[in-house]
Amino acid sequence: MPDLDPSFLALPMRELADAALGRARELGVTHADFRLERIRVGWLQLRDGKLDSTSDSEDLGLAVRVIHEGAWGFAADIARTPEAARRLAEQAVATAKISRVLSDDPVTLAPEPTYPDATWVSSYEIDPFEVPESERVARLSELSERLLAADGVDHVDASLMHVLENKFYADTAGTSTTQQRVRINPNFTAVHVDRGEGKFYSMRTIGGPAGRGWEYLRGTGWDFDAEIAELPELLAEHVKSPSVTAGSYDLVIHPTNLWLTIHESIGHATELDRALGYEAAYAGTSFATFDKLNTLKYGSGVMNVTGDRTVEHGLATIGYDDEGVQTKAFDIVRAGTLVGYQLNRHMAQAKGFGRSNGCAFADSSGHIPLQRMANVSLQPDPSGPSVDELISGVQRGIYILGDRSWSIDMQRYNFQFTGQRFYRIENGRLAGQLRDVAYQATTTDFWGSLEAVGGPATYHLGGAMNCGKGQPGQVAAVSHGCPATLFRGVNVLNTVAEGGR
Amino acid sequence: MAQVQEFVEQALQLSTVDGCVVVAEEHTETNLRWANNSLTTNGQMTSRAVTVVSVAGESAGVVTRSVSTPDELATLVKASEAAARDATPADDFAPLVEPYDTDDDWDADPATTSVDVFARFAPELGTAFKQAGKNGRLLFGFAEHQMSSTFVGSSTGLRRRFDQPNGRVELNGKSDDYTRSVWAGIHTRDFSDVALDAAIEQLNTRLDWAATSVELPAGRYETILPPGAVADLMIYAYWTASARDAEEGRNVFAGPNGTTRIGERLSTLPLTLRSDPADPRLACAPFEIVTASEGGLQSVFDNGAPVTATSWIDNGRLANLARTRSWATRTNAEPRLFIGNLMLDGKGSASLDDMVASTERGLLLTCLWYIREVDPQTLLLTGLTRDGVFLVEDGTVRGAVNNFRFNESPIDLLGRITEVGRTEYTLPREWNDYFTRTAMPPVRVPDFNMSTVSQAS
Numbered sequence: 001m002p003d004l005d006p007s008f009l010a011l012p013m014r015e016l017a018d019a020a021l022g023r024a025r026e027l028g029v030t031h032a033d034f035r036l037e038r039i040r041v042g043w044l045q046l047r048d049g050k051l052d053s054t055s056d057s058e059d060l061g062l063a064v065r066v067i068h069e070g071a072w073g074f075a076a077d078i079a080r081t082p083e084a085a086r087r088l089a090e091q092a093v094a095t096a097k098i099s100r101v102l103s104d105d106p107v108t109l110a111p112e113p114t115y116p117d118a119t120w121v122s123s124y125e126i127d128p129f130e131v132p133e134s135e136r137v138a139r140l141s142e143l144s145e146r147l148l149a150a151d152g153v154d155h156v157d158a159s160l161m162h163v164l165e166n167k168f169y170a171d172t173a174g175t176s177t178t179q180q181r182v183r184i185n186p187n188f189t190a191v192h193v194d195r196g197e198g199k200f201y202s203m204r205t206i207g208g209p210a211g212r213g214w215e216y217l218r219g220t221g222w223d224f225d226a227e228i229a230e231l232p233e234l235l236a237e238h239v240k241s242p243s244v245t246a247g248s249y250d251l252v253i254h255p256t257n258l259w260l261t262i263h264e265s266i267g268h269a270t271e272l273d274r275a276l277g278y279e280a281a282y283a284g285t286s287f288a289t290f291d292k293l294n295t296l297k298y299g300s301g302v303m304n305v306t307g308d309r310t311v312e313h314g315l316a317t318i319g320y321d322d323e324g325v326q327t328k329a330f331d332i333v334r335a336g337t338l339v340g341y342q343l344n345r346h347m348a349q350a351k352g353f354g355r356s357n358g359c360a361f362a363d364s365s366g367h368i369p370l371q372r373m374a375n376v377s378l379q380p381d382p383s384g385p386s387v388d389e390l391i392s393g394v395q396r397g398i399y400i401l402g403d404r405s406w407s408i409d410m411q412r413y414n415f416q417f418t419g420q421r422f423y424r425i426e427n428g429r430l431a432g433q434l435r436d437v438a439y440q441a442t443t444t445d446f447w448g449s450l451e452a453v454g455g456p457a458t459y460h461l462g463g464a465m466n467c468g469k470g471q472p473g474q475v476a477a478v479s480h481g482c483p484a485t486l487f488r489g490v491n492v493l494n495t496v497a498e499g500g501r
Numbered sequence: 502m503a504q505v506q507e508f509v510e511q512a513l514q515l516s517t518v519d520g521c522v523v524v525a526e527e528h529t530e531t532n533l534r535w536a537n538n539s540l541t542t543n544g545q546m547t548s549r550a551v552t553v554v555s556v557a558g559e560s561a562g563v564v565t566r567s568v569s570t571p572d573e574l575a576t577l578v579k580a581s582e583a584a585a586r587d588a589t590p591a592d593d594f595a596p597l598v599e600p601y602d603t604d605d606d607w608d609a610d611p612a613t614t615s616v617d618v619f620a621r622f623a624p625e626l627g628t629a630f631k632q633a634g635k636n637g638r639l640l641f642g643f644a645e646h647q648m649s650s651t652f653v654g655s656s657t658g659l660r661r662r663f664d665q666p667n668g669r670v671e672l673n674g675k676s677d678d679y680t681r682s683v684w685a686g687i688h689t690r691d692f693s694d695v696a697l698d699a700a701i702e703q704l705n706t707r708l709d710w711a712a713t714s715v716e717l718p719a720g721r722y723e724t725i726l727p728p729g730a731v732a733d734l735m736i737y738a739y740w741t742a743s744a745r746d747a748e749e750g751r752n753v754f755a756g757p758n759g760t761t762r763i764g765e766r767l768s769t770l771p772l773t774l775r776s777d778p779a780d781p782r783l784a785c786a787p788f789e790i791v792t793a794s795e796g797g798l799q800s801v802f803d804n805g806a807p808v809t810a811t812s813w814i815d816n817g818r819l820a821n822l823a824r825t826r827s828w829a830t831r832t833n834a835e836p837r838l839f840i841g842n843l844m845l846d847g848k849g850s851a852s853l854d855d856m857v858a859s860t861e862r863g864l865l866l867t868c869l870w871y872i873r874e875v876d877p878q879t880l881l882l883t884g885l886t887r888d889g890v891f892l893v894e895d896g897t898v899r900g901a902v903n904n905f906r907f908n909e910s911p912i913d914l915l916g917r918i919t920e921v922g923r924t925e926y927t928l929p930r931e932w933n934d935y936f937t938r939t940a941m942p943p944v945r946v947p948d949f950n951m952s953t954v955s956q957a958s
Binding site: 045046052053054056059061072074078079080091099101103104105133134137141155157194197198200279280282284366367368406407408411412418442468472491495499500 | 530532533534535536537538539540541542543544545546547548549550552560561562563564565566567569580584587588589590591592593616623626627630639641642643645671672673675679682684749750751755756757758759760792793794795796797801870871872873874875876877878879881883884885887904906908909910913934950952953954955956957958
């Protein structure tokens with residue numbers, strides 16, 4: 001496992017934390033936490049194999065959050081001196097005083113053991129920032145050129161985002177943690193253009209982002225070379241494929257598509273802050289309201305969903321959250337019934353959960369920790385079927401791979417998703433690609449129609465780097481694992497017909 | 502001169518490569534957030550980002566750091582130069598912008614904001630919480646004020662600076678059983694013009710309308726879209742309006758036989774979609790500020806280039822697409838740089854209320870939400886209605902209708918609009934994290950595609 005970056009460790013984090021927390025104590029807080037965070041983001045974009053955009057951006061700053069007379073206060077700045085840290089504590093207390101006038105319930109936090117001097121580093125081999133940009137560009141360019149050389153590929157977009165995240169956290173209870181994570185998101189899109197007709201078609205790689213390093217582009221965790229080799233032929237078939245007839249279909253959904261459906265219809269719906277209304281004006285609320293805990297029939301009996309901040313290579317995986325809580329795995333849906341929520345310490349205390357399950361997270365020092373999503377994953381059946389076996393049980397259906405368009409309502413009922421590839425299933429066999437498919441459903445109907453989950457061999461960890469939540473807006477990276485799955489009788493729309501054509 | 506301008510000058514002095522542009526932003530922001538008639542979070546933040554674009558030959562190294570000392574600045578310049586020397590030629594290379602005359606006050610201190618901007622608003626909000634509680638209603642929302650001072654300095658001698666204030670208020674009102682929900686949004690430069698009372702009154706009116714609920718099935722409905730909903734649809738079309746993508750045949754603005762749709766009539770109504778950095782209420786930077794090139798829409802090589810009022814759609818015809826200086830050179834065309842505001846005007850005079858009054862039967866929307874692209878070929882977008890769909894019959898609101906998922910293309914809609922109201926300043930609901938400065942009219946669409954019903958309330 002890699003070491004903590006010495007350049008981050010060289011920052012005067014303890015001196016700043018002592019200054020801020022000491023000043024906060026003097027001002028009479030019941031809790032204060034200090035974060036020093038450095039988030040470095042690399043971005044490359046190539047158009048037709050040529051470098052179109054490059055950036056290497058770092059955000060570095062400190063934040064103090066306090067509970068003063070029962071009210072939250074928060075302040076963030078970039079100046080890294082003890083004086084500035086003390087001033088931040090004063091600002092945070094000043095904002096708490098404004099909050100107190102406008103808030104009802106005093107804030108108290110769920111108890112948590114203290115973890116002095118804890119460290120944690122994510123599981124990766126090579127920090128992409130350690131790879132020269134020329135080498136990163138060369139790899140993207142090489143794969144782009146292979147696509148461009150193929151018949152029927154007129155344009156290629158390639159992009160690579162990678163992040164090195166360092167967090168130092170300390171609180172007045174005595175916890176201090178120093179953590180480091182790396183994540184990477186390579187994407188390649190092949191485009192076919194029919195200039196005569198004025199039409200265009202595209203297909204993107206489906207590996208998605210991962211909590212891995214540069215090794216991900218060299219074949220560890222995903223075989224981009226193999227996928228790039230297949231993509232032109234798959235795109236050519238897509239271009240010639242018939243448009244779907246709208247109606248009810250059985251769906252076999254590959255994990256590269258279903259992860260996003262899980263994210264939207266389970267992940268967000270089981271965030272307790274949404275269920276309690278804290279996000280009502282923005283991200284929305286949830287149909288899975290708190291009174292339905294342990295009774296709501298979320299889906300069929302084969303549906304088992306966990307929240308997890310410990311899975312290796314998970315994008316939301318970390319050792320300790322931004323409230324000093326040690327992370328763990330926990331049940332959200334067991335045998336189809338809602339049994340848990342994602343929590344922070346305030347909500348865990350307010351709703352009697354005892355301890356938090358470690359889901360408080362800020363995307364940078366400039367922002368307050370919110371309840372953010374764990375890696376929420378659908379569990380496979382230990383003796384479950386293969387993809388072929390799932391397909392063999394379908395008379396008239398569609399097999400869906402790769403995510404594309406997504407949208408869901410503010411209570412997480414009605415969703416609509418498209419994908420990268422769709423295959424018609426006829427009498428238990430694949431019968432060529434289809435086009436213009438979107439599936440649309442209401443969350444509990446959809447999960448209620450889940451007939452079978454595949455075996456562990458069909459399991460894949462998908463995910464996103466750009467999950468948005470909160471005001472001011474914050475982004476978070478999160479993974480979702482799932483096996484291949486079979487759903488019966490799902491509403492399929494034709495997107496061309498939806499456009500009125 | 503403050504530290505940030507000195508950093509720009511020092512970085513340029515340290516530069517040893519063929520060209521260098523420094524973009525330095527000092528940013529302060531403050532916010533209040535509330536739920537269930539109670540403040541939930543607040544904060545004030547200060548940040549600085551210094552971006553150094555080093556140019557070696559036709560290659561660029563673009564590095565951004567939160568610089569706070571001269572040593573860190575020197576490290577940043579070196580990192581940017583190393584990246585430039587290591588890079589392959591940039592596809593969007595263009596010569597750096599030469600100096601020209603400006604009225605900018607380069608030396609003035611960066612503008613800032615603080616929690617004091619809420620001095621009048623916060624107590625009014627407290628009063629509104631109490632009043633809502635008495636009426637069995639709940640308020641949720643967010644108020645934010647940001648100030649960014651951006652300094653662009655180039656090795657060509659160009660110096661430009663711009664102070665961008667940006668404020669927004671989002672108000673969500675609900676009945677205390679959460680079954681009724683309405684929304685109002687306000688864009689402001691400094692909070693002096695925020696009329697919270699009027700906005701709360703609007704919420705209360707709409708919550709009263711929702712006392713009667715009407716269930717309607719999916720289908721195509723005559724629909725009045727308010728200015729904010731129109732803004733959200735037009736912003737997506739604007740973000741897609743890359744001349745390069747169109748000329749390569751791969752966006753909705755591509756035409757048959759290798760052409761683009763520039764010149765095509767998109768609407769028989771006199772609709773004009775334009776951006777103007779000099780609009781008094783929506784003023785934005787009159788020059789390009791880019792810290793990372795963006796897929797054919799914006800280029801770091803264009804930093805500091807003047808941007809002037811541009812019509813994207815002129816009297817119903819597609820007139821211009823966004824064109825970087827690099828792509829303009831390659832296509833023998835004039836550059837059309839991306840601008841940070843967007844206005845639609847159709848020479849209409851009717852207010853939203855007037856349009857409701859003249860409706861025989863139709864739906865009045867409050868806003869659109871979770872808008873995502875379904876089919877780039879037609880720019881088909883999907884999304885939800887949110888916080889109030891109202892049935893209008895014989896010019897009167899009859900009650901609140903269930904929410905719907907829609908599937909519509911903004912480009913297609915332009916050709917189907919039958920009535921355009923009076924343009925007003927508005928806050929888009931969906932995209933106001935990224936794009937706030939808009940002025941739009943309410944519009945009437947005779948056959949808006951409400952594809953499926955959403956149970957969300």
